[in-house]
Amino acid sequence: MEIGSVKQFFKGKTILVTGATGILGKIFVEKILRVQPEVKKIYLLLRASNHYSAEERMYDEIIGKELFKVLKANLGGNFGSFISEKITAISGDVSEENLGIKEENLRKEMMEEIDIILNSAATTKFDERFDVAMRTNTMGAFHVLNFAKNCSNLKILVHVSTAYVCGESEGLILEEPLRMGQTLKEFSELDIEYEKKLIKEKLNELKAEYANEGIITSKMRSFGIERANEHGWPNTYVFTKAMGEMLVGHMKENLPVVILRPTIITSTYKEPFPGWVEGARIIESLTVAFGKGKLKCFLGDIEAVVDVIPADMVINAIMVAMVANSNKPCDMIYHVGSSVRNPLRYIKFTEYGRRYFTEKPWIDKNGNPIKIGTFKVLDSVDSFQRYIFIYYLLPLKVLKLVNAICCQRFQKLYLELNRKIQRGLGLVGLYKPYLFFKGVFDDINTEKLRMAAMQGEVEMDLFYFDPKMIDWDDYAMTINIPSTVKYIFK
Numbered sequence: 488m489e490i491g492s493v494k495q496f497f498k499g500k501t502i503l504v505t506g507a508t509g510i511l512g513k514i515f516v517e518k519i520l521r522v523q524p525e526v527k528k529i530y531l532l533l534r535a536s537n538h539y540s541a542e543e544r545m546y547d548e549i550i551g552k553e554l555f556k557v558l559k560a561n562l563g564g565n566f567g568s569f570i571s572e573k574i575t576a577i578s579g580d581v582s583e584e585n586l587g588i589k590e591e592n593l594r595k596e597m598m599e600e601i602d603i604i605l606n607s608a609a610t611t612k613f614d615e616r617f618d619v620a621m622r623t624n625t626m627g628a629f630h631v632l633n634f635a636k637n638c639s640n641l642k643i644l645v646h647v648s649t650a651y652v653c654g655e656s657e658g659l660i661l662e663e664p665l666r667m668g669q670t671l672k673e674f675s676e677l678d679i680e681y682e683k684k685l686i687k688e689k690l691n692e693l694k695a696e697y698a699n700e701g702i703i704t705s706k707m708r709s710f711g712i713e714r715a716n717e718h719g720w721p722n723t724y725v726f727t728k729a730m731g732e733m734l735v736g737h738m739k740e741n742l743p744v745v746i747l748r749p750t751i752i753t754s755t756y757k758e759p760f761p762g763w764v765e766g767a768r769i770i771e772s773l774t775v776a777f778g779k780g781k782l783k784c785f786l787g788d789i790e791a792v793v794d795v796i797p798a799d800m801v802i803n804a805i806m807v808a809m810v811a812n813s814n815k816p817c818d819m820i821y822h823v824g825s826s827v828r829n830p831l832r833y834i835k836f837t838e839y840g841r842r843y844f845t846e847k848p849w850i851d852k853n854g855n856p857i858k859i860g861t862f863k864v865l866d867s868v869d870s871f872q873r874y875i876f877i878y879y880l881l882p883l884k885v886l887k888l889v890n891a892i893c894c895q896r897f898q899k900l901y902l903e904l905n906r907k908i909q910r911g912l913g914l915v916g917l918y919k920p921y922l923f924f925k926g927v928f929d930d931i932n933t934e935k936l937r938m939a940a941m942q943g944e945v946e947m948d949l950f951y952f953d954p955k956m957i958d959w960d961d962y963a964m965t966i967n968i969p970s971t972v973k974y975i976f977k
């Protein structure tokens with residue numbers, strides 16, 4: 488595999504990006520504009536009622552972010568005109584055919600011009616409504632593929648999936664495609680059309696019962712988890728992402744398509760500057776709970792590998808993969824993570840948290856530093872259930888009894904505590920598979936890509952994606968935890 492200059496590859500190209508208001512999409516847009524200002528055009532497909540609102544979202548939620556400060560500084564007064572010249576925000580929605588782009592002329596123009604597509608749009612909520620997740624993660628992938636097929640000059644489509652389409656697999660997880668209809672359970676087959684039919688029926692049933700929007704949402708969320716579990720996936724997100732991959736793999740024909748599966752994305756390692764992050768996900772949520780002294784127990788295998796990868800490395804891998812696979816029918820799958828080449832364990836992660844917040848405690852709203860207490864490690868579901876029973880369910884039962892004796896005087900307190908416990912248990916249920924995860928992600932394809940990039944003309948100082956270069960201690964203490972404190976602690 489010969490890989491030429493990445494900067495050169497993007498020169499004069501027209502790119503369509505979906506999911507650009509998300510963390511990954513934004514970093515991609517910033518990187519292209521900064522390293523190759525001679526890119527021809529970037530179309531951003533944004534959910535909005537019209538193109539004006541799409542443009543507004545582009546400025547508010549993408550270009551206006553601190554992420555763009557380096558580019559802004561580089562361009563000075565020309566920043567505004569550069570952005571208007573290079574970026575076109577269009578209103579659309581991946582869950583619709585033709586990506587919801589209503590104007591025929593615009594669609595035609597895009598289909599003639601586009602060279603590259605990055606599909607990063609997704610709903611990333613683990614317990615999203617089944618209908619919403621199916622429309623976005625499964626049918627969205629299909630609609631982007633169909634759009635790509637109509638692009639006469641298309642060189643490459645990169646579909647961003649997730650490494651966790653493997654469910655709760657153990658051991659070395661290979662960069663293998665998911666077969667259409669495959670499930671994670673023995674003797675079960677998956678039919679995407681049947682799942683869509685079930686969704687339709689469920690919605691009709693709820694409508695017939697005059698269920699309100701709140702009830703519909705709650706029922707459709709549970710339904711997603713139920714269907715995911717039925718086929719062996721732990722949640723609706725990874726189940727619908729897996730079905731999206733199946734459709735892309737099965738329907739791609741001769742199109743050059745790459746499926747890239749990142750693991751858990753964390754704050755940037757180096758570019759545009761170290762430590763940019765947005766939104767609290769699994770790792771940031773743990774850091775916040777830790778720093779605020781709310782982590783009373785850690786449910787999970789403390790020795791398990793937590794596969795995290797900085798967002799800029801994922802984007803670099805995407806860009807190099809685009810160059811390497813363009814213009815040839817391919818269906819490459821790349822895992823982009825750290826668990827094989829530079830594993831980090833939860834135990835280290837908690838040590839970093841303890842060290843950081845002991846040195847620099849978070850100050851509570853009364854101006855007092857929060858002390859990091861000890862937290863209990865619950866390394867099995869049994870010990871977790873015992874803990875929950877003693878510290879939460881038992882006091883709740885006592886409160887219920889007292890409340891009944893005292894003529895419901897403590898009803899509000901009881902309901903509030905009950906709500907918190909149920910919510911906590913729900914979250915634990917969703918995160919549990921990742922806290923006890925026993926797999927590591929093989930990345931032979933990604934390693935081959937890295938080798939070819941190093942031997943070719945790739946500017947490796949700009950397009951680094953080797954997890955071995957990360958010193959976890961330094962990354963956690965000087966980049967990741969400070970950035971979580973800066974952008975995510977409230």
Ligand SMILES: NC(=O)c1ccc[n+]([C@@H]2O[C@H](COP(=O)([O-])OP(=O)(O)OC[C@H]3O[C@@H](n4cnc5c(N)ncnc54)[C@H](OP(=O)(O)O)[C@@H]3O)[C@@H](O)[C@H]2O)c1
Nearest residue numbers: 506507508509510511534580581582608609611649749752
């Ligand atoms: N973050 C991670 O740790 C991680 C790990 C592995 C894989 N991934 C994958 O990486 C990709 C990007 O993730 P992310 O973390 O950047 O996601 P994110 O921050 O949750 O953003 C999701 C993006 O998708 C857009 N989107 C959702 N539904 C859409 C629709 N129907 N039509 C058009 N756009 C839609 C959202 O737009 P709105 O602003 O309109 O909602 C947003 O721009 C996803 O495919 C995800 O599955 C992420």
